[in-house]
Amino acid sequence: MEPIWKLGSRGIAEHPSLAEDIEVDVAVIGAGITGLTAALALAEAGQRVMVLEAATVGAGATGGSTGNLYATLASGQAPLHRKWGDQVAAEVVRARAEAVDHIEATIERLGIDCQFKRQPVYRLSMGDRQHSRHDLNDELDALVSAGLGAEMTDGPGLPFDSWGIRIPNQAQFNPLHYVQGLASRLLDEGVVIHQHSPVREIDASKGLVRTNEASIAAKHIVQATHTPKGISLVQAGMLVSREYAVGARLRSGEYPEGIIWVLDPFHSLRSYRHGDEQYLMVIGEKHKTGEHHEDYYQKLRAYLESHFDIEAFTHQWSAQQYGSPDGLPYIGRMHGHGNLYMATGFAADGLVWGTLAGTIIADQILERDNPWQARFGARRITPGKSALQYARENVTVTKHMVKDYLGTEKLDTFDVIAPGQGRVATVDGDKLAIHRTEAGELKVLSAVCPHMKCIVHWNPSESTWDCPCHGSRFDTEGEVIEGPAYHPLAKPEGRA
Ligand SMILES: Cc1cc2nc3c(=O)[nH]c(=O)nc-3n(C[C@H](O)[C@H](O)[C@H](O)COP(=O)(O)OP(=O)(O)OC[C@H]3O[C@@H](n4cnc5c(N)ncnc54)[C@H](O)[C@@H]3O)c2cc1C
Ligand code: FES
Structure with a gap:
């Protein structure tokens, strides 16, 4: 099943893939919200821009997101305030509110049909009010001190008891239709967007x-790839997670309005209308990429069924997040190169961070001042605020290196692998990623991730090979889906 955002999506005209070398001012790699926001600002300023996209416009996290736009962070304003203090917490809210306004103004200016609508955010507890009041009071104080007009409220007409915080004047849209609108405008500006063109x-x-x-010769290279490609310092402390989404139609009851975050455990709910049909979606079950134990879609379906009268489940999808060690994104010129830019560490909030990143990077290339480039700079070093996550993530990588190299099962025959199954095994001393399709065909790849040589794991929910170290993911043919790896999983000689 595909993301709900594909309903009514027409895609973007295909350019034939690049057959000869070319020269441009700016090569933008990645056609998500970050890349296309940057590309549009640059093209409108007269730069010769080319966009290279491994898949299709919006096919990355942008098209797998929830389409919520807000000035705070989904992980909470209070944790941000505790880590960074009054001034930075308020700056984050101001920068992000400006980015939401930028999206709204762009939609109006270009006439993009993507159902943009101002909506409140609700951060809700279902628990006992006495018991959990304290946390929500802290959150409310942090929101108000950052300049948001938040207030305590009862749940917004949900079929279960809830109470919490309401933040007015945030927004929702269809993220895929929005970036397709940006891409259409870029094509009108004469920018070539090469889809199905992975940069190697x-x-x-x-x-x-x-x-x-x-080969593309470019004065500036923008890595709008959600995480930088190849080996980069920022990957060492990044928490890489996957999160799942399920869409459904209701048999009876109201579709809730607004951005609804239900705490303990965190579930995000929102409604969406396409034509005459309405849909409810739930997003949740976040876990570290490469560590899979459960049927997360089934858990989300059960969550919806326990609270709503479900007629049918209609959509399901998942996407990836990169959480930075100090809680803020890394945006702009990279270490060591004046012509290479990146944008990463957006956690669950990257439609807004990505928009901000696109404008910051475009301003850097155009040599314009941007008030936010220093705060979110990609070259910043914040050991006091990052050390804990750095340490944790490096322990995780080391643990996987040791455990996966030493602990992989030995296999004498592939017959034990059932249709639909994938397993990593040692065969004649090689670490292999072995998958049998539902039709019975065997696909054998090297299990060694081409990024930094960790061992990939089978992801049964997505039928992909996922690397637990820095989040590279591969399809059953070995091709890169996302993450820092440039190259596919190797195909060992002489294997099926
Ligand atoms: C389940 C979920 C829900 C979310 N919901 C929200 C939300 O409601 N609001 C919010 O603000 N944020 C949300 N986020 C976060 C947000 O979706 C992302 O942070 C944001 O979309 C990132 O945008 P991007 O353009 O940087 O990356 P992407 O959209 O991932 O774009 C990167 C592009 O680069 C391409 N690419 C990668 N490698 C190469 C290569 N080698 N060559 C060429 N192209 C390449 C990819 O194919 C991809 O299209 C959510 C995240 C998840 C996981
Ligand atoms: S993603 Fe880094 S080793 Fe696999």
Whole structure:
């Protein structure tokens, strides 16, 4: 099943893939909200821009998101305030509110049909009021001190008892239709968007980007790939997670309005209308990429069924997040290169961070001042605020390296792998990722992640090979789906 946002989606006209070398001012890699926001600002300022996208416009996290736009963070304003204090917490809210306004103004200016609507955020507890009041009071104080007009409220007409905080004047839209609108405008501006064109190498010192077929010489290279490609310092402390979404139609009862975050455990609910049909979706069951134990879609379906009268489940999808060690995104010029830019560490809030990132990076390239570039700079070092997550993530990588290299099962025959199953095993000393399709065909790949040599794990919910170290993911043919790896999983010689 596909994301709900594909309903009514027309996609973007395909350009033939790049067959010969070319020169541009700016090569933007990645056609999500970050890349296309940057590309549009640059093209409108007269730069010669080319966009290279491994899949299709919006096919990454942007098209897998929930389409909620808000000035606070989904993880809470209070934790941000505790880590960074009054001034930075208020700056985050101001920068993000400006980015939401930028999206609204762009939609109006370009006439993008993506159901943008101002809506409140609700952060709700279902628990005992006496018991949990304290946490929500802290959250309310932090929101108000950051300049948001938040207030305590009862739940917004949900079929279960809830109470909590309401933040007015946030927004929702269809994220895929929005970025397709940006892409259409770029095509009108004469920008070429090459879809199905994965970048396999960036040589920033020579100003070169290479795809399978061609080299692009560029004065500036923007890695709008959600996490930078190849080996980068920022990956060492990044918490990489997957989160799941399920869409459904109700048999009876109201579709709730607004951005609804139900705490303990965290579930995000929202409604969406397409034509005459309305849908309710739930997002949740976050876990570290590469660590899979449960049927997360089934858990979300059960959650919806326990609270709503469900007629049918209609959609399901999942997407990835990169949480930075100090809680703020890394945006802009990278260490060591004046011509190479990145945008990562958006956690669950990247439609807004991505928009801000697109404008910051465009301003850096155009040599314009941007009030936010220093605060969210990609070169910042904040050991006091990052050390804990750095330490945790490095322990995780080491643990996987040791456990997965030493502990992989030995297999004498592939017959034990049932249709639909995937297993990592040692065969004749090689670490192999072995999958049998539902039709019985065996697909054998190297299990060694080409990024930094961790061992991939089978993800039964998505039928993919996921790396637990920095979040590279591969399909059953071995091709990269996302993450820092440039290259597919190797196909061992002489295997099926
Ligand atoms: C379940 C879920 C729900 C979310 N909901 C929200 C929400 O409601 N609100 C919010 O603000 N944020 C939300 N987020 C976060 C948000 O979706 C992302 O942070 C944001 O979309 C990132 O945008 P991006 O453009 O940086 O990355 P992406 O949208 O992932 O775009 C990167 C693009 O780069 C391409 N690419 C990668 N490698 C290459 C290569 N080698 N060559 C060429 N192209 C390449 C990819 O194919 C992809 O299209 C959610 C995240 C998850 C997981
Ligand atoms: S993603 Fe880094 S080793 Fe696999």
